[in-house]
Amino acid sequence: MIERAKTTLLVLLVGLSLLQSYLLAYSMPGLGATVKTEQDYINAEPLGEEASVEDVVFPEELVIHFGGDKHTVLYPGSTFYDMILKERIQGREFKGFQRNPVNVLNWDEVRRNDIGVELRFHNGIPVDLLKKLLKVQGDLLFLNETIDRIWIFKTKDTEDVRTFFFTADGEKVYESAQADLTVRDVQDYVGFGEYQTKYTVTADGIYLPDKPMQSVEMVFPYEVYSPDLMQRNLFFDPGTTKALEDRNGSQIFTDGKRGLQVEQNGKWITYTNPAASQSKDNLLGDNVYASVEFINEHGGWDGVHRFVNASPDKDGKAAKTIMFQQYLNNYPVIETRNFQYGTIRLTLQQGTVTDYTRSLITLADKAKSRQARWLPGGDDLLKALEKYERRSEAVRVFPALQAQPMEDNELRFVPVWGVLLKDGTNDVLLQAYPAGYTPPKTEDETMAPPDGKAADSAGGKESADASVDAGANENAVSGKSGGSGKTASTDGGGSALNKTGTAAGLNAGTMKIKLGGNAALPR
Known part of the structure; x- marks a missing residue:
């Protein structure tokens, strides 16, 4: 009797043990973990569009060299920038890299005498990111470099085409001995820039146009993501957050660890997520991938x-600050001291975002109004640069837009000449001429064919014809993705989109270029 009782008890214990093991293995309700992790963000309704790393990697400018110390500069979004980069360079292969000291050639003489094109990246770009733009193959030594310029040129009086990749530390160049490029390719680059405004280069390498450049002033309606929406999007447990208000009237949301500060009347946020400092550095490319993914999910x-x-480091590592600059109508938007708009910045520690600043403004698809404005060139621009109080720190001058807030949820974008400083910050060098100003035509322009029309669309979904004088810089299509395609054609020297002539690589007769809603920028 006792033995039977022991047997029965043993069977019950074994059965309970098996039941408990089953429940633990399959996490039956009531027995699972109830603590949320930091990955359990509550993703609210979708906000802005998503992007990939390929969408945000492209040169800040292309410099075309004609020989005879003549040059021009093409900016992201212009038709010929797109044609050279996407149709003539991106599909080619670059391999067989040979390392040389930076003084292997006299680059001043190459700039003056040899025809070619430069692709420029301020502060450099790691080769692992550059591979998202170009077909690059190299050894481990080259793949660990950071590149700030790519220079393709045909040597004077020969049929040799040479391609050099300059490292951001300014000490080395890598020549691609097996670049898939021909003399005809280089001649085409030069032909595409033949009718663009010519530039003069200063002693310290800053390119300035010889005459005024046409741009467009625009007014855009906008909407604003609500602070509550961003709170729900950024905090993994919004129910535990508290809302505060500081002395300046800014809203602050915090869950005891993370903080979200809403400034500028609800139009700008600073999100912080403190993390322990890491002694081990991670690659800049990894931080860029992590930043793009974070922005896709949060805003x-x-x-x-x-x-x-944005990092002053030249080794491609430990880049904690990642910045993305916004473009509108082919031009970068630069911030002002009194109104923050146009950049997204992130700080990372080992792939974790610890700081995140951005605007909550989202522009309408179409501009409310548009007005042609001219940016100074020639002596006016040169004198402004010479008188600039931080002239010794200037490394680049470029056309840009400055955002100015208006009433009724509208932003005015005013054309300006921006200046890039050594510390990576941007400033306004010179404002556009007053509205209604038209520069006098030069003798060459008076003899040029009649002016035509150029596609000039902001937001990628709006078409507007802008008269472009011969030789003026072209305004092409840029803005939000998904816009309808438009056809751009321009007679005369403006952008030579519909030009009868003999530019290298262009067939004589009429050429029309079909542009998509985002075709002008590498998307």
């Missing part, structure tokens, strides 16, 4: 942005 993208290497 999205309003239009086209370009990755800007």
